[in-house]
Amino acid sequence: MTMLAASTNGVQSTDSDKAVSETKFFMDEGTANPETNAPADLAARIASGEQAAEEELVQTYGRRVYAIATARTRDREIARDLTQDILLAVIKAARADQIREASKLEAFIQGTAKNLINNYFRTQKRRSETGLEAVNQPTLDSVLESEAAERRRLVQQELQRCSQLDQQILLFSLVDGHSLAEVAKRLSMSHDAVRARKSRLVRKMTEKFGSVSRR
Amino acid sequence: MDCERIRREELMESYLSHRLDEAASDELETHILGCPECSLFLEKLQGVRDGLEERAESIRTIVTKPRAFRFWWQPVAVSVAVILIVSFGLLRWRKAAKNVEESSVAGKSPQPTEKVAQAPKQNAPPGPEPELSAGGTPKRQVNEGQKPASRVKMTPKLPQSENSVVVASSEGNAGATSTGESVSTPRNAQAKDTGSLPPGSAVEERPATVAQNKAPEDATDPAHIKLTSAQGVELFQIGDATAAPFTFSGSRMFAVDPKTGPAAKSHPGGGPAPDTGRVLFRNGMTAYLEGRYGDAIGFLQSAMQTDKKTDDINFYLGVSQIMAGHPQEAQIPLGKVMALGNSPYLQSAHYYLGKACAQQMKLSQAESEFREATVLPGRLTADSKVLLARIVTLRTQLEAK
Numbered sequence: 356m357t358m359l360a361a362s363t364n365g366v367q368s369t370d371s372d373k374a375v376s377e378t379k380f381f382m383d384e385g386t387a388n389p390e391t392n393a394p395a396d397l398a399a400r401i402a403s404g405e406q407a408a409e410e411e412l413v414q415t416y417g418r419r420v421y422a423i424a425t426a427r428t429r430d431r432e433i434a435r436d437l438t439q440d441i442l443l444a445v446i447k448a449a450r451a452d453q454i455r456e457a458s459k460l461e462a463f464i465q466g467t468a469k470n471l472i473n474n475y476f477r478t479q480k481r482r483s484e485t486g487l488e489a490v491n492q493p494t495l496d497s498v499l500e501s502e503a504a505e506r507r508r509l510v511q512q513e514l515q516r517c518s519q520l521d522q523q524i525l526l527f528s529l530v531d532g533h534s535l536a537e538v539a540k541r542l543s544m545s546h547d548a549v550r551a552r553k554s555r556l557v558r559k560m561t562e563k564f565g566s567v568s569r570r
Numbered sequence: 571m572d573c574e575r576i577r578r579e580e581l582m583e584s585y586l587s588h589r590l591d592e593a594a595s596d597e598l599e600t601h602i603l604g605c606p607e608c609s610l611f612l613e614k615l616q617g618v619r620d621g622l623e624e625r626a627e628s629i630r631t632i633v634t635k636p637r638a639f640r641f642w643w644q645p646v647a648v649s650v651a652v653i654l655i656v657s658f659g660l661l662r663w664r665k666a667a668k669n670v671e672e673s674s675v676a677g678k679s680p681q682p683t684e685k686v687a688q689a690p691k692q693n694a695p696p697g698p699e700p701e702l703s704a705g706g707t708p709k710r711q712v713n714e715g716q717k718p719a720s721r722v723k724m725t726p727k728l729p730q731s732e733n734s735v736v737v738a739s740s741e742g743n744a745g746a747t748s749t750g751e752s753v754s755t756p757r758n759a760q761a762k763d764t765g766s767l768p769p770g771s772a773v774e775e776r777p778a779t780v781a782q783n784k785a786p787e788d789a790t791d792p793a794h795i796k797l798t799s800a801q802g803v804e805l806f807q808i809g810d811a812t813a814a815p816f817t818f819s820g821s822r823m824f825a826v827d828p829k830t831g832p833a834a835k836s837h838p839g840g841g842p843a844p845d846t847g848r849v850l851f852r853n854g855m856t857a858y859l860e861g862r863y864g865d866a867i868g869f870l871q872s873a874m875q876t877d878k879k880t881d882d883i884n885f886y887l888g889v890s891q892i893m894a895g896h897p898q899e900a901q902i903p904l905g906k907v908m909a910l911g912n913s914p915y916l917q918s919a920h921y922y923l924g925k926a927c928a929q930q931m932k933l934s935q936a937e938s939e940f941r942e943a944t945v946l947p948g949r950l951t952a953d954s955k956v957l958l959a960r961i962v963t964l965r966t967q968l969e970a971k
Contacts, residue, residue: 394604419609423599425616426586461603465596476947503617510621522622522629529619530626532587532952534812557583561614 394460401449409446416461417442420468427472437475441468513560524553571601573608582608584815586615588949591815592914595949648799801964808936808960809897809928814889814918816855847876851883858886863894881907885915889922897926917948924957933968937961 397415400408420441424434444467448454454463514522520542527538539549576582576598584590585598602609622629797805854869870887873880888904891897900923907919924939940961943954 419603422609422612462600464603465600506617510618526622526629530622560618
């Protein structure tokens, strides 16, 4: 997982984009340590030319940006491409020291992500692959892939155990995007009953994937 | 925004379903980027969603069957309600007629009661002439069938055909129509026996007033074909709107000051905020969030005077009009949002205008608005697709008639 550092060793500006595009951002977040790397430090270190800092940024935020892009686009393939673009744009800005408030690095990443995703929606086509054609496309991280497969299996297992009504509630709210009031109306149930059932189901299903500690 | 609030208010689920407004989404995304727990939670929810999508068809197939039997009692309830309304109206009319008859027999000028005044001239027994207005036309009493504005909030107007009967209800199906040959309808009944219906009753007055107000704007619109009870309910559900989400969280400059309350200004420099339009907007949105849509409309219209090109003002003004029961008023502000073209509220404007059109029974216009909303980027794509499919189905049914 040192592709970024290795690729940018030559400090060739033309190779920089390539390096970022090759970066595997789907690595386990456990290897990154965001607590010890404050966003402000990270931005400053990238601006000073420290290549390890770029790798840290990708490790820390890559997966989160991907989750956001997936939530917005609802397409994992497109989200993967967009994540590359977003990280590339952020690193470029950091290198050029264009992040005005380094302490608000996360807000900067969010803003960049939002703009690029909205641009994608406007053009309604996947971003141009120009400049990346000669580059090996990032392979889907096997950890992420197996993790996703395991999750799908667990979800299917859990859904089979749920009652039909519970399945409906989850489907209408999480997939169809109906509000609780709409779901309640559709199922002729009270709003509170739907809310309680949905909360219980979401908690139960997400806890199946490991405990989520709360702040 | 913190993890506790995200869990408590189920913001992550709303975000994933594209039901959070832009400002709240931005804030949540910024939090997710800085919080490993929440980002993990989002990934898990996405996993659940993916699993559900895979099973969506089978879940839908299972659950649609029993629903057909769940509402078997509705036609019965509608029939009973119609009978009660007609009986009550008949009783009132007979009492009124009796009073007039007694007073004319006694040779006295009767006290002009509300009931007598409401009786149309041609149906009224011999008695005093109705009071004339300055123009020489009979003064009409306030229509009993018309509900106060507060009662018709969020209630789409449903078609009033000759064979339809309005079912009064304060619940979700308020204003739904029922058609049935077995039901005695106002105009049919009047045709059979002109004196048999209570002139002052709500049942008789509705077609006279509502039908005039609802002059067909789109003559080709199949909405003017008679709707069955199920179609009426379907149209009502399509037009039923919930208020568009809004949070102050995104606009930190105008964040609520805990000491001085929501109406106070708290911009960085202290003292009065320089932008009066924004302050009015904030006040309007406070009223909007509290469900005082009438107040919200007032504030937002005032805000428009100083800040006419702001799409958020126009958008929330349009939504407030819909929520206040004036869908016809929503077209102008929502149209302004659309005219701007590149607005974050563009999809939502089409979506809510579609709702407003559905409430006014402009089905073809509603369909085109929902169709626009489906192709635009935003959080209402899934909803718009569902509504578009439903309205297309409804129109197909009506055209088949």
